[in-house]
Each structure stands twice: as C-alpha cells, then as structure tokens.
Amino acid sequence: MDMKRRDFLKIAGLTAIAGIGAPTAFSRLLKGEVDGGAAYASGGEGAAADSNRVRLGMVIDVKKFNQYKGLAQKCIDACHQIHNVPDYGNKKDEIKWLWQERYENAFPEHSHYRRNEELEKMYFLVSCNHCDNPPCVRACPTQATFKMKNGIVAMDYHRCIGCRFCMAACPYGARSFNWRDPRGRSADGRPFIAHVNPDFPTRMRGVVEKCNFCVERLAEGLPPKCVEVASPVKAMIFGDLNDPNSEISRILRSRFTIQRKPALGTHPSLFYLI
Amino acid sequence: MLEKALKGSKTYWTWIAVLLGFITVGVICYIQQFNYGLGYTGMSRDVSWGVYIAQFTFLVGVAAGGVMVVLPYYLHDYKTFGRITVLGEFLAIGAVTMCLMFILADLGQPMRALNVLLHPTPNSMLFYDMIVLNGYLFLNIICGWVVLHSEYKGAPPPKWYKIFAYLSIPWAFSIHTVTAFLYAGLPGRDFWLTAVMAPRFLASAFAAGPSLLLLIAIILKRNTKFDIGEVAQNKLCTIITYAAVTNLFLVGCEFFTAYYSNIPGHMLTLDYLFWGIKEGTEVKNNLVPFMRFSMILNIIAIILMFLPQVRKDDSKLVPVLIAMFVSLWIDKGVGLVLGGFVPTPLEHITEYTPTLGEILITLGVWATGFLIITLLFKITVDVKVMREN
Numbered sequence: 001m002d003m004k005r006r007d008f009l010k011i012a013g014l015t016a017i018a019g020i021g022a023p024t025a026f027s028r029l030l031k032g033e034v035d036g037g038a039a040y041a042s043g044g045e046g047a048a049a050d051s052n053r054v055r056l057g058m059v060i061d062v063k064k065f066n067q068y069k070g071l072a073q074k075c076i077d078a079c080h081q082i083h084n085v086p087d088y089g090n091k092k093d094e095i096k097w098l099w100q101e102r103y104e105n106a107f108p109e110h111s112h113y114r115r116n117e118e119l120e121k122m123y124f125l126v127s128c129n130h131c132d133n134p135p136c137v138r139a140c141p142t143q144a145t146f147k148m149k150n151g152i153v154a155m156d157y158h159r160c161i162g163c164r165f166c167m168a169a170c171p172y173g174a175r176s177f178n179w180r181d182p183r184g185r186s187a188d189g190r191p192f193i194a195h196v197n198p199d200f201p202t203r204m205r206g207v208v209e210k211c212n213f214c215v216e217r218l219a220e221g222l223p224p225k226c227v228e229v230a231s232p233v234k235a236m237i238f239g240d241l242n243d244p245n246s247e248i249s250r251i252l253r254s255r256f257t258i259q260r261k262p263a264l265g266t267h268p269s270l271f272y273l274i
Numbered sequence: 275m276l277e278k279a280l281k282g283s284k285t286y287w288t289w290i291a292v293l294l295g296f297i298t299v300g301v302i303c304y305i306q307q308f309n310y311g312l313g314y315t316g317m318s319r320d321v322s323w324g325v326y327i328a329q330f331t332f333l334v335g336v337a338a339g340g341v342m343v344v345l346p347y348y349l350h351d352y353k354t355f356g357r358i359t360v361l362g363e364f365l366a367i368g369a370v371t372m373c374l375m376f377i378l379a380d381l382g383q384p385m386r387a388l389n390v391l392l393h394p395t396p397n398s399m400l401f402y403d404m405i406v407l408n409g410y411l412f413l414n415i416i417c418g419w420v421v422l423h424s425e426y427k428g429a430p431p432p433k434w435y436k437i438f439a440y441l442s443i444p445w446a447f448s449i450h451t452v453t454a455f456l457y458a459g460l461p462g463r464d465f466w467l468t469a470v471m472a473p474r475f476l477a478s479a480f481a482a483g484p485s486l487l488l489l490i491a492i493i494l495k496r497n498t499k500f501d502i503g504e505v506a507q508n509k510l511c512t513i514i515t516y517a518a519v520t521n522l523f524l525v526g527c528e529f530f531t532a533y534y535s536n537i538p539g540h541m542l543t544l545d546y547l548f549w550g551i552k553e554g555t556e557v558k559n560n561l562v563p564f565m566r567f568s569m570i571l572n573i574i575a576i577i578l579m580f581l582p583q584v585r586k587d588d589s590k591l592v593p594v595l596i597a598m599f600v601s602l603w604i605d606k607g608v609g610l611v612l613g614g615f616v617p618t619p620l621e622h623i624t625e626y627t628p629t630l631g632e633i634l635i636t637l638g639v640w641a642t643g644f645l646i647i648t649l650l651f652k653i654t655v656d657v658k659v660m661r662e663n
Contacts, residue, residue: 091318092319094318104621135462141398141400161383165399167322169461170619172462173319173618177382264462
C-alpha cells in the first residue's frame with residue numbers, strides 16, 4: 001500500500017510538472033484524505049500537495065491595525081530592519097517586503113459604488129501571500145524561487161539570475177528587485193541599510209527579494225517578526241492552516257475573512273479580517 | 275567564402291564604421307550598467323521590464339518572419355523564393371543574436387545566465403524560450419551556410435541539410451509562440467492574458483520580418499547587381515499585406531473584448547495606451563502619442579500596400595515598408611511590453627521612461643545585429659553575383 005501510494009504521488013508529481021496540477025488534488029480526494037473544501041485550501045503543485053503537511057498562513061486583523069495607529073508601521077520597520085531591507089529614499093529603486101495599501105489597491109476587484117466610509121479610510125498590510133499555487137514559482141527559470149514543504153514561498157538569492165519574470169508573474173506586486181547595490185551608500189554618504197543585522201544576509205544587486213515569512217526565525221521556534229510586534233493586541237495570527245486545532249484554523253472557521261484576488265486560483269495563505 | 279566580407283565599396287565600409295561606432299558606445303554604456311546595476315535604466319519596481327525585453331519580443335518576430343520566404347520554397351516548391359531563402363535565414367541569425375543580447379543586457383546577474391541550463395526548469399516558459407531561440411539560431415546557421423557554401427563551390431547542396439530546413443519551419447512558429455506564452459500565461463496582467471497573443475505575435479512578425487527583408491532587398495538592388503526579381507518582390511508584398519491585415523484584425527478583436535465586456539482590468543491598459551489614465555488630478559499618458567501614431571501609420575501603410583502603383587514603384591514602396599515596420603515596432607517593441615505593467619496589479623499608475631544609457635545600449639545591440647546581417651548579406655550577394663554572371 002505504501003509503495004503504491006508513493007508511486008501514485010510520483011506520477012501525480014510528474015503530471016503536475018507537465019502543467020496539469022489537478023491530478024494531485026484529485027488523488028487526495030480519491031483517498032478520502034480531505035473534503036472538498038480543504039482541497040481548495042491546499043491544491044498546490046508537485047509533491048507538496050498533502051493536507052497532512054504543515055501549511056503556514058496568517059490572518060491580518062484589519063480593524064485592530066486601524067484601531068492602534070502606528071502599529072502597522074512598527075511591524076514594517078521591524079521586518080525591514082531585521083531583514084536588512086535597504087532604504088534608497090526614492091520610489092524607483094524601492095524595496096519592500098511588507099507595506100500598506102488602501103482598500104481599492106489591495107482589493108482592486110472589490111471596488112464598487114459607495115463603499116463603507118470606514119473601509120475607504122483603512123489601510124491594509126500587504127506582502128507576499130505565500131500562495132499554495134504560486135505563479136512566481138511557475139515562472140522562475142532556475143528554481144531560485146521555490147515552495148517549501150511548509151508552504152513558504154522562498155528565494156535563493158545566490159541562484160537568482162535577475163530576469164524578473166517572477167515580478168511580472170506575481171499578481172500581488174509582492175516582489176522587489178535590487179536595482180543597485182543595497183550595501184552601498186547614497187551620494188551624501190548615508191548607508192542604504194542603516195543598521196546591518198548580522199544574523200541575516202544582505203543581498204547583492206541584480207537579484208529579486210520578498211517576504212520570507214521569517215523562515216530564519218521559524219527555524220529557531222520564533223514567530224514572524226511582524227506577528228511578534230503585533231502580538232500584544234493580537235492583530236496578526238500565524239499558524240498551520242492544515243491543523244484543525246490551531247488558533248488560525250479556529251478563526252478561519254468562525255469568522256468571515258477575505259483574500260486578495262481569490263479568482264486567480266493562486267490560493268493565498270494570507271487572510272484579512274475586516 | 276568569408277573573404278567576400280572583406281572587400282567592399284566605400285559606402286560599405288562607411289556603413290560598417292557607423293555600426294562599429296554605435297557598438298562601441300553601447301559597450302561603454304553596458305560596462306557602466308554592469309558596474310552600477312540595472313538601476314542604470316529607467317525600470318522600476320512597478321515597471322520591471324523595459325525597452326530591452328520589448329526589443330527582444332519584437333526581434334523574435336523579425337527572426338520568425340524569415341520563415342515566410344523559407345516555407346513557400348521548401349513546402350510548396352515555390353522556386354522564385356529559392357534565391358532569397360538564404361537572405362531570410364541570415365536575417366533570422368542577426369535577429370536571434372539581437373534577442374539573446376537583449377536578454378543578457380536585461381539580466382540582473384548576467385554571469386549567472388547559465389543557471390538556466392544548470393537548473394533546468396520545465397515549468398518555466400523562459401526555459402523553453404532558451405531552447406527554441408538557441409535551436410533556431412543553430413538551424414539557420416546550418417541551413418544558410420550550407421546552401422550558400424555549396425553555391426560558392428558550384429555544387430548542389432548536400433541532401434542532409436534539408437532535414438534541418440524542414441525542421442526550421444515549425445521551429446520558426448515555435449519561437450514566437452513560446453515568446454507570446456511568456457506573457458499570455460501570467461495571472462494578474464489582464465492586458466497580456468489573452469489567447470490571441472500568440473496568433474497576434476505571429477501575424478505581426480510575418481508582416482515586420484518580410485518588410486525588413488524586402489527593404490534590404492531593395493537597397494541591394496540599388497547598390498549591387500543582385501535583384502530578387504519582380505515576382506518575388508510582389509509575392510513578398512502580398513505576404514506583408516495580409517499578415518498586417520490579420521494583425522490589425524486581431525488588435526481589433528482585443529479592443530472589442532475589452533470595451534464590449536466593459537471589464538475594467540481589460541480596459542485599463544488600452545485606456546492608458548491610447549487615451550491616458552487619470553490618477554488623482556494628473557493624467558498619465560506618455561505612450562499615447564506613440565500608440566496613436568503607430569495605429570494610424572499602420573492603417574495607412576496597409577491601405578497603400580493594396581495599391582498596385584505603390585507596389586510597382588520602389589520609390590513609393592520603400593517609405594510604405596518603413597512605415598509598416600516602424601508602426602509594428604512601436605506596437606510590439608514599445609506598447610505591448612510596457613503596457614502590461616500599467617496599471618500595476620494593485621492598480622497604481624507608474625510610468626517608465628528609458629534613460630539615455632539604456633537607449634544607447636539598445637542602439638548598440640541593434641547595431642551589432644545589423645553588422646551581422648550586413649556581413650552575411652555581403653557574402654551572399656557576392657557569391658550569388660559571382661555565380662550568376
């Protein structure tokens with residue numbers, strides 16, 4: 001039985017590589033491992049599609065962020081600081097992992113006549129969605145961006161050739177490119193990275209980067225930095241979407257959440273509590 | 275045979291010198307870009323591909339366009355094109371070389387380009403693009419060189435090369451199809467997400483490629499003893515006309531789908547390209563003059579191509595062919611790629627203007643391509659004239 005299952009997954013993996021992702025989800029349905037709803041939440045590519053695996057996700061409580069002004073900016077600053085994200089002071093070279101957008105930009109397909117006034121004023125934290133079916137991973141010609149077993153969409157900065165196909169492919173604008181040397185200084189001598197965090201690599205020019213769900217902190221048993229900063233008011237909830245007993249699963253079961261561009265079939269792992 | 279490229283008129287050497295001048299400037303600018311990073315260009319986080327990728331996309335079409343003289347000769351035994359198939363193949367060599375150079379110029383880490391081979395990734399369209407482009411370059415070098423060298427020797431070409439000639443025909447279609455798939459398979463870029471992208475690419479390619487070929491042929495006719503002949507010229511005109519009509523039809527289909535469905539995502543980019551979009555109080559419209567000019571020029575060129583008095587008179591045909599080529603270049607080499615980034619997936623409007631250095635690198639690559647084409651055509655013409663007299 002074990003052997004057969006492995007063979008089946010192999011074939012399913014091959015068909016997924018050939019561009020037909022459906023059989024993997026189908027094979028899981030066949031085995032009765034999951035119900036239809038959960039299959040939707042985890043219908044990715046290749047061997048990773050397994051509801052037994054961990055799939056990390058995050059709920060962002062928008063109301064709390066708007067209640068506690070300045071909290072979002074604190075999360076952003078903390079994230080950018082520990083990840084050595086450079087600040088060039090101009091929009092053209094800009095690199096950002098986590099940032100804020102208005103409702104109409106975060107959810108452009110939701111725009112309609114006479115929206116809730118409160119919603120109009122709100123800002124939404126956005127970043128990489130760590131999609132279960134990531135278009136950027138599909139587009140990358142060198143596997144420099146890839147999906148980890150726990151659902152994180154990660155980057156290998158040393159393999160990236162800087163073709164920026166992933167940037168064209170990402171429907172969330174989550175990716176940034178190092179247009180110049182992030183380790184350098186501006187004309188007036190200001191270093192682009194104010195305080196280098198020696199525990200995380202700085203990047204070189206010519207490669208793409210984005211939010212990594214703090215994979216380096218998770219390895220040490222710590223939550224993502226933004227989640228930690230937001231933890232006193234529980235504005236962000238991080239956890240395993242496939243564990244029915246996790247806090248995030250309980251919230252998703254009991255509260256109404258929305259996702260960015262769900263119609264594209266990317267299956268984001270970020271959810272918004274409005 | 276190569277020695278033919280070393281003997282030429284004063285005009286020939288002046289032309290070579292001009293090209294070398296542009297190449298030198300391009301190389302200097304590229305060294306600057308290499309040392310600074312791609313921030314040297316006008317590209318940004320929101321518009322992450324610029325003129326390099328746009329030129330690449332257009333030139334894949336020019337390369338594929340060469341098949342319009344190769345196909346009738348090999349598949350339909352259309353003998354009239356026998357004398358120019360080599361020109362079509364050599365044009366493709368120059369164009370594909372430019373494509374590869376534009377890709378390299380656009381890479382953030384060009385020294386790592388071979389990672390595409392080290393870590394082959396069959397789910398990426400760029401992987402296939404690498405295969406088809408290099409394959410097409412290889413096929414055209416073989417076919418063009420073998421046929422011409424046999425002619426030089428005064429012997430019939432070996433039979434084995436025909437396998438490659440036949441293979442190069444579907445291959446030409448594949449290069450532009452795969453290039454279209456780079457764009458047409460991306461979610462969240464509504465302007466590119468269209469099934470007619472590949473057909474449209476092919477149609478515009480089969481108009482632009484032969485236009486350039488015919489222009490060069492007319493230049494050769496005036497300056498050398500090599501004449502492709504009236505029949506071949508007329509046939510090329512017919513091919514260009516109907517390919518251009520097909521392209522215009524497909525563009526019309528895009529407009530219909532966008533504006534009749536009235537879906538904002540599908541309309542926004544066309545709005546930006548042809549009318550400009552308002553963001554706040556500011557109207558963003560830096561591509562509008564180009565796109566309108568391109569559209570009008572294209573329609574005029576198509577109408578004129580239908581008139582026999584234009585086709586039969588070189589002095590009238592030349593400007594029309596230039597108009598055709600330029601209009602298709604703006605459409606694909608400017609609007610199509612840049613337009614896909616406006617608005618961004620978050621519906622912000624960020625405009626892009628290439629920097630001077632970026633333009634000079636672009637001109638340097640074009641000059642390199644034209645240098646290759648010039649040398650190859652010079653050899654071809656000398657061999658043909660030598661044999662035919």
